[in-house]
Amino acid sequence: MIDLYTWTTPNGRKASIALEELGLPYAAHPVDIGKDEQFKPDFLKISPNNKIPAIVDRDTGIHLMESGAILVYLADRTGRLLPKDGAKRYQVIEWLMWQMGGPGPFLGQVHHFVKYNKGKAPYAEERFLNEARRLYGVLDKRLAEREFVADDYSIADIAIWPWISRYEWQTIDLNAYPNVKRWYVAIARRPAVERGYHVPKKVNEIPMP
Numbered sequence: 001m002i003d004l005y006t007w008t009t010p011n012g013r014k015a016s017i018a019l020e021e022l023g024l025p026y027a028a029h030p031v032d033i034g035k036d037e038q039f040k041p042d043f044l045k046i047s048p049n050n051k052i053p054a055i056v057d058r059d060t061g062i063h064l065m066e067s068g069a070i071l072v073y074l075a076d077r078t079g080r081l082l083p084k085d086g087a088k089r090y091q092v093i094e095w096l097m098w099q100m101g102g103p104g105p106f107l108g109q110v111h112h113f114v115k116y117n118k119g120k121a122p123y124a125e126e127r128f129l130n131e132a133r134r135l136y137g138v139l140d141k142r143l144a145e146r147e148f149v150a151d152d153y154s155i156a157d158i159a160i161w162p163w164i165s166r167y168e169w170q171t172i173d174l175n176a177y178p179n180v181k182r183w184y185v186a187i188a189r190r191p192a193v194e195r196g197y198h199v200p201k202k203v204n205e206i207p208m209p
């Protein structure tokens with residue numbers, strides 16, 4: 001049994017979608033970051049960077065923060081969604097790291113400046129929107145030649161998809177990125193993704209272009 005500490009955000013949904021895809025038994029514990037629950041001392045013991053998601057695996061005693069590390073752990077625990085070794089494993093890790101260093105931080109800045117603080121910092125809005133469009137372009141090019149970012153559906157897709165699901169917040173027209181749109185819709189229709197998206201609670205339907 002895995003305890004998942006999470007909230008209704010892209011980083012949190014990565015972990016719940018992976019748990020659903022892998023069929024691992026888990027208990028979801030809401031950490032309302034709007035109420036600063038991520039700063040509670042008990043949570044900081046497992047997530048010292050005061051961010052969700054975090055997990056505790058009751059069977060192994062292992063606890064982890066950082067969604068990328070959590071995805072690798074869950075995949076290795078089951079032998080699925082991440083090849084065990086060889087070039088294909090590193091290809092998945094390559095695109096997982098791309099998400100952790102690119103769409104995660106930069107689309108997060110778009111949410112901050114463009115959705116929540118529009119007009120306060122035009123330079124930041126322009127800078128982060130340009131970077132968002134560049135990242136969507138990179139993903140679109142990658143998906144022009146393959147069904148999923150690392151050929152087979154993997155934790156790399158699971159890491160990227162929840163960030164793309166906020167395309168409306170990012171003022172991104174998915175029609176401008178047809179390969180991303182095709183990939184996004186295909187993943188959105190997976191039953192495990194539908195279930196994982198609504199953890200720890202349902203706030204809206206999955207946006208559909």
Ligand SMILES: N[C@@H](CCC(=O)N[C@@H](CS)C(=O)NCC(=O)O)C(=O)O
Pocket residue numbers: 009010011012033038050051052053065066067068104
């Ligand atoms: N690099 C971290 C980022 C996690 C993250 O930014 N979590 C946000 C929600 S999406 C959070 O918990 N924010 C609360 C805070 O910063 O105090 C990961 O991928 O797990």
